[in-house]
Amino acid sequence: MTDDEFRLELLHRMLFVRAFEERCAELYQQARIRGFLHLYTGEEAVAVGVSAALRDDDAVVATYREHGHALVRGVDPGAVMAEMFGCQEGCCRGRGGSMHLFDVSRRFFGGNAIVAGGLPIAIGLALADHLRHDDRVTVAFFGEGAVAEGEFHECLNLAALWKLPVLFCCENNQYAMGTALARSESVTDLALKAAGYGITAWAVDGMDVDAVHRAASTAVPAIRAGAGPAFLECRTYRFRAHSMYDPELYRPKDEVVRWRTEHDPIDLLTRRLQAEGILDDASEAALRTKADAAVDAAVAFAEAGTPEPVETLTEHVYAPTLGGRP
Amino acid sequence: MTDDEFRLELLHRMLFVRAFEERCAELYQQARIRGFLHLYTGEEAVAVGVSAALRDDDAVVATYREHGHALVRGVDPGAVMAEMFGCQEGCCRGRGGSMHLFDVSRRFFGGNAIVAGGLPIAIGLALADHLRHDDRVTVAFFGEGAVAEGEFHECLNLAALWKLPVLFCCENNQYAMGTALARSESVTDLALKAAGYGITAWAVDGMDVDAVHRAASTAVPAIRAGAGPAFLECRTYRFRAHSMYDPELYRPKDEVVRWRTEHDPIDLLTRRLQAEGILDDASEAALRTKADAAVDAAVAFAEAGTPEPVETLTEHVYAPTLGGRP
Amino acid sequence: MREALRAALAGDERVFLMGEDVGAYGGCFAVSKGLLAEFGPERVRDTPLSESAFVGAGIGAAMAGLRPIVEIMTVNFSLLALDQILNNAATLRHMSGGQIGVPLVIRMTTGAGRQLAAQHSHSLEGWYAHIPGLKVLTPATVDDFRWMLPTALDDPDPVLIFEHGGLYGTEGEATAVGPLPIHTAAVRRAGRDVTVITYGGSLPKVLDAAEVLAARGVDIEVIDLRSLRPLDTATLLESVARTHRAVVVDEGWRTGSISAEISARLTEGAFFELDAPVARVCTAEVPIPYAKQLEDAALPSVDKVIAAVEEVRRVDA
Amino acid sequence: MREALRAALAGDERVFLMGEDVGAYGGCFAVSKGLLAEFGPERVRDTPLSESAFVGAGIGAAMAGLRPIVEIMTVNFSLLALDQILNNAATLRHMSGGQIGVPLVIRMTTGAGRQLAAQHSHSLEGWYAHIPGLKVLTPATVDDFRWMLPTALDDPDPVLIFEHGGLYGTEGEATAVGPLPIHTAAVRRAGRDVTVITYGGSLPKVLDAAEVLAARGVDIEVIDLRSLRPLDTATLLESVARTHRAVVVDEGWRTGSISAEISARLTEGAFFELDAPVARVCTAEVPIPYAKQLEDAALPSVDKVIAAVEEVRRVDA
Numbered sequence A, B: 001m002t003d004d005e006f007r008l009e010l011l012h013r014m015l016f017v018r019a020f021e022e023r024c025a026e027l028y029q030q031a032r033i034r035g036f037l038h039l040y041t042g043e044e045a046v047a048v049g050v051s052a053a054l055r056d057d058d059a060v061v062a063t064y065r066e067h068g069h070a071l072v073r074g075v076d077p078g079a080v081m082a083e084m085f086g087c088q089e090g091c092c093r094g095r096g097g098s099m100h101l102f103d104v105s106r107r108f109f110g111g112n113a114i115v116a117g118g119l120p121i122a123i124g125l126a127l128a129d130h131l132r133h134d135d136r137v138t139v140a141f142f143g144e145g146a147v148a149e150g151e152f153h154e155c156l157n158l159a160a161l162w163k164l165p166v167l168f169c170c171e172n173n174q175y176a177m178g179t180a181l182a183r184s185e186s187v188t189d190l191a192l193k194a195a196g197y198g199i200t201a202w203a204v205d206g207m208d209v210d211a212v213h214r215a216a217s218t219a220v221p222a223i224r225a226g227a228g229p230a231f232l233e234c235r236t237y238r239f240r241a242h243s244m245y246d247p248e249l250y251r252p253k254d255e256v257v258r259w260r261t262e263h264d265p266i267d268l269l270t271r272r273l274q275a276e277g278i279l280d281d282a283s284e285a286a287l288r289t290k291a292d293a294a295v296d297a298a299v300a301f302a303e304a305g306t307p308e309p310v311e312t313l314t315e316h317v318y319a320p321t322l323g324g325r326p
Numbered sequence C, D: 001m002r003e004a005l006r007a008a009l010a011g012d013e014r015v016f017l018m019g020e021d022v023g024a025y026g027g028c029f030a031v032s033k034g035l036l037a038e039f040g041p042e043r044v045r046d047t048p049l050s051e052s053a054f055v056g057a058g059i060g061a062a063m064a065g066l067r068p069i070v071e072i073m074t075v076n077f078s079l080l081a082l083d084q085i086l087n088n089a090a091t092l093r094h095m096s097g098g099q100i101g102v103p104l105v106i107r108m109t110t111g112a113g114r115q116l117a118a119q120h121s122h123s124l125e126g127w128y129a130h131i132p133g134l135k136v137l138t139p140a141t142v143d144d145f146r147w148m149l150p151t152a153l154d155d156p157d158p159v160l161i162f163e164h165g166g167l168y169g170t171e172g173e174a175t176a177v178g179p180l181p182i183h184t185a186a187v188r189r190a191g192r193d194v195t196v197i198t199y200g201g202s203l204p205k206v207l208d209a210a211e212v213l214a215a216r217g218v219d220i221e222v223i224d225l226r227s228l229r230p231l232d233t234a235t236l237l238e239s240v241a242r243t244h245r246a247v248v249v250d251e252g253w254r255t256g257s258i259s260a261e262i263s264a265r266l267t268e269g270a271f272f273e274l275d276a277p278v279a280r281v282c283t284a285e286v287p288i289p290y291a292k293q294l295e296d297a298a299l300p301s302v303d304k305v306i307a308a309v310e311e312v313r314r315v316d317a
Ligand SMILES: Cc1ncc(C[n+]2csc(CCOP(=O)(O)OP(=O)(O)O)c2C)c(N)n1
Pocket: A065, A113, A114, A115, A116, A142, A143, A144, A145, A146, A171, A173, A175, A176, A177, A242, C020, C049, C073, C077, C080
């Protein structure tokens, strides 16, 4: 892939994630998707930029706002949608839903709905690679809200102490539900926290996929080479409510409008690629059509799915082996 | 009290704590004291130096290694000893034992045996003062092992964010049970952790009671005046085993000998006061005798105590009020 | 609940509310909407995501004489604060030989039924009821949502209030006009044939089942436990002495649920009164699945309650 | 236990041991003494005081195909890791639709009886048995200490092993010569008159009581549960069908203890076989006090077991 093709692919992935999320919002209104739904709209550049720096055998751990991460990691979009429809064709047979997408074949390890709860798992995946002398990297995505959790600190320390191959990718979208960062951290420069553990840290514009990808492309190979963990703060913004229940009382409407109009990661890359002569209107339209078509296909796949049968309720609690009587 | 008298009093307190602890060790051998027993021998300068900077209405929260803190805080030595004898004259009626000394009248709030578990309580005591606009300070003592616990970080952040009147006093005796600091923290300069929260931090020689007292005397009034929390690392060493069960496989014998002979906080102050002409042999002997006599009195008080009656077992689980049927 | 919180804050200076997003966000279920504006950020205190620290801070503040209401957004996150709850809140009075009280109220949402999947659907109130030193309340009616809180705040010991997420939508005005006792179970429907014991989110299901059963000529007595610790065993025994049959309905996983404790107590206290073994309707022993059909199959339902009642009526001693 | 650990490390490269002071210190109860020298610091891995992170790391490493043995020094500190255990270890297989297994073994010391007071004397194994997705073992004999571990390590799901602190001093050689099943209860003493069900640290007390009772002509059957989850109900029912009377002895607090679950199951499964209600001998509902006389009074004892057996024999249906 040429560099130009690569960047067009980044754009396409962002368009696809955006289209997928917007469709999810519609399906939620129609009550086809239920439970909690946390959309990634506005933050696409983070997952897209970081993931593009990974190898297929690297591992990813994410949060409940993880559709984008799953999709760009290559989890089948139809299986993701079918999951949210509660179908047996879902990537987790309907048991996980929006917040708990998994695909071991893509080394995508969730989908964790406890804030900071995925971090120890990432540490463990990396510890396994370290013990087996595998040169794989594990990326843990988490929101800036997680930084206040004790677990975050325990994990940074463990990773640094044991020189584990982990990239801590903080998606600083400035709010944890309704809590602005300055109301949850005494020091809002998150890279300083990493420094307290001797971990190399970068802060990048998380709306600029090129910048995110550049930073990740610096960090990941170093981690792979044995330099120990790194910390990447991506400054971003969520364009939508925290979840579908949120009346957004905590931030001014015009702040959202400003971010949407001035800092949209898709607009930014589109304009840049146009300016660089890599993208024209026709090819942009083609990319959008392709993204929409992929979402249509995912929805069609899910629509055609079969609800996971009630008879399977007690399956997958324990492995079916060993003749154990649970 | 003149300055000289004050420093003689510091010496006396250290002697008293030392004598108390050594007697505890004997009583443990005789099975008069049971359970876990963690002695403070070697670390006396920390509790003595910090406590001397406090007002009577300030609050103290400590760990399971807290006899010294309780004693210098003014908890009755007889009641402490009786507690370890399981007597009704004990400061906690025999329910707490060595690890859980409390005396509300001295605002001594334990005695906490979960590493880092006392820190949130200290935050809460300070929050209460903050909400009531009381200019009291809460001191939380904890070992350097606690720094790895997530709770430590949550508490530093909360205290800094809310500008609470807390002094975090880290007793860095270099080992957490058998784990040397460098094997538990990726960055062993603990003051850096505090900086990550914007908390003012000092590191002092915890074997030098003058230095500890000076640092605390700077920190405490600032906290009292509303400057927010401070962090004081006292570098010290425990002369004895972690608890009475510890075979001490993890540190060389001569390391212990070196600390005992070269860095004993009592020797240090004794020599300094002698050099300054404040202490002569006779007055030193008098102080030691006084300390021993106080310990004798405490033991005698405990010996004369009555075992807490078995009939009271279910008391003090709930308050006896409200006519609730538990 | 909002009214209860407002009254508590207005009525006692020592009361303050603390938790994640209780202020600017208005509370996860809009429970504390408007309180920030009324009482200010010191007394309606948003916290960072630090469950252990802020629950522990509530303990410390209570020790110092304040009356904190700490909100843990949902029971699912309370595990992060469990050390503080079990090792501090529940033990301090005892360890200190009675010197220290912890007059703390901890509120949290509990329960399943909204397709929130395995990590967000726990029903652990019965589990918390295992811990000496705590009190565990489970309001199920508008009156209890409104009037248990002041009693809990008056209590000198830590009180945990578990509010079932499915009940926030309950319509209706409180009929009680003052603080309600928190140590007694309530008979929500008198009946002759079978005693059905439940609490919290399962109460509406049991009352619905009672209607269906009544139409079939089966008259069940419905007892709302209200408090899981202490458990008002006397009220249960009194009822079973009349009906001779009992079913316990709760949303916890079956093994080790509070229904096991109730079954054991009824056996201990009314063995010779019982005409059939005490039956349990609990949640299937699976992490709660997301898909609606699976979640419905996992949880207690009106049909399962009816079936259990019919079953205990079939057995005869 | 040390022999079990050494054999596990020697026999399978995927196995490693991780926890606080398992290495340089030699283990809190000298359990892992010598293993560091033999297997090195990568596989006998000392951790900082970060229970949540290192237990979670064990989960992650297990997901990746290793076979970690994580030691939480004592159950008392496991509360700090409970979120990882309940929300991750126990749910991952289910949430992922069966894609992920967590073949993790977590060992911890449990129990009271050594005057360690309220924060260091918990018996929470029965509480953990409430959680679907986990298995909970409670070895009580030399054989089980030696030979449950390999079976647990072979298990594709998370297994918690609770080792009672009072049992480390047990003398004797293992008589078994290979891995033992972990899902079955064992009859430790056959008897006719009353079934006494127990596990872990209470087993020696019950066996002592059996001697005293035998001298009085009362012949009790002693069942060692060995596993609290799954519970081998079949073995219990089979015994009760012969004796018609049962006593459950466990060191948990009475309300909500595993003995409540056993009582409920026996009632459900053997109601018409029982000549007396199932009795429970549990720990008093107090935080465990330090003083010896108080702690002794709080815990199950030989005398209390004897009294409970005599009591169930007095009752008659
Ligand atoms: C331990 C825990 N506490 C509280 C919650 C409820 N909650 C869900 S998301 C969220 C905000 C998290 O914010 P952040 O980490 O910044 O991620 P974002 O949602 O902004 O992507 C909260 C409080 C939770 N899921 N887990």
